[in-house]
Amino acid sequence: MHRIIVGMDASRSAADALGWATALARRVGAAVTALNTVENPRGRVTPEVVEGLLVERRAALADWIAQAGIDEGAVEPTLRVGDPREVLVSQADEDADLLVLGRSGAAGEPGFLHLGSVVEQAAHHGSTPLAVVPQGWTTPPERIVVGVDGSAESSAAIEWVRSLAALEPSVVAVQVVEPYLEWTPTVSPDNWRRDVESDIESWCAPLSDAGISVIPVAQRALLPASGILGVATAGAADLVVVGT
Numbered sequence: 001m002h003r004i005i006v007g008m009d010a011s012r013s014a015a016d017a018l019g020w021a022t023a024l025a026r027r028v029g030a031a032v033t034a035l036n037t038v039e040n041p042r043g044r045v046t047p048e049v050v051e052g053l054l055v056e057r058r059a060a061l062a063d064w065i066a067q068a069g070i071d072e073g074a075v076e077p078t079l080r081v082g083d084p085r086e087v088l089v090s091q092a093d094e095d096a097d098l099l100v101l102g103r104s105g106a107a108g109e110p111g112f113l114h115l116g117s118v119v120e121q122a123a124h125h126g127s128t129p130l131a132v133v134p135q136g137w138t139t140p141p142e143r144i145v146v147g148v149d150g151s152a153e154s155s156a157a158i159e160w161v162r163s164l165a166a167l168e169p170s171v172v173a174v175q176v177v178e179p180y181l182e183w184t185p186t187v188s189p190d191n192w193r194r195d196v197e198s199d200i201e202s203w204c205a206p207l208s209d210a211g212i213s214v215i216p217v218a219q220r221a222l223l224p225a226s227g228i229l230g231v232a233t234a235g236a237a238d239l240v241v242v243g244t
Contacts, residue, residue, distance in 0.1 A: 013102025153243025
């Protein structure tokens with residue numbers, strides 16, 4: 001992992017996202033960019049007015065970083081002109097290994113997915129791995145839950161977790177299935193849980209090969225999201241990773 005881009009504004013969520021990203025960057029040797037945007041002014045304005053807005057915003061960005069408790073040299077403050085939903089996604093796709101956003105920003109309340117509009121845009125349209133950091137969370141991940149199902153997207157999620165090997169994380173890999181038999185003894189060759197956990201171990205071989213501890217967990221009769229979140233909550237996970 002070489003570069004992490006963080007969407008930065010005046011919100012507490014953004015400050016926590018920056019804290020989380022810089023803590024992770026220190027452990028994996030990545031650079032951090034704190035990116036803010038200024039939307040194009042509406043109506044006819046002079047170049048001097050536009051430059052004045054940019055000067056004010058650069059000063060504000062420096063203040064936001066300082067208020068987040070981040071050392072000046074730990075991040076690269078960057079300002080771009082445009083819609084933040086478009087700029088953050090395009091900049092991350094071009095120049096980052098991870099885009100980090102707070103759950104909701106300074107623009108207002110979360111949207112219909114209980115997330116800010118920038119997060120929704122990045123989740124739907126970005127191709128860079130996306131981390132959504134809840135408010136109040138600033139420590140790098142050590143206990144990770146990853147959802148797996150054998151798909152290409154699941155393999156990509158596993159490979160991304162592998163990039164965090166420097167953290168020496170413990171990983172729980174979860175698959176939620178509808179078993180072909182309701183119940184069979186553990187010793188039976190038809191035991192669904194044993195078969196699923198065997199598949200999980202096979203899919204997660206890249207993690208084991210990297211020295212990352214993996215616990216396979218097979219769930220049934222649940223929505224996949226419910227199963228993954230249930231395991232994450234029960235195990236006090238620091239991070240949930242899923243493919244798109």
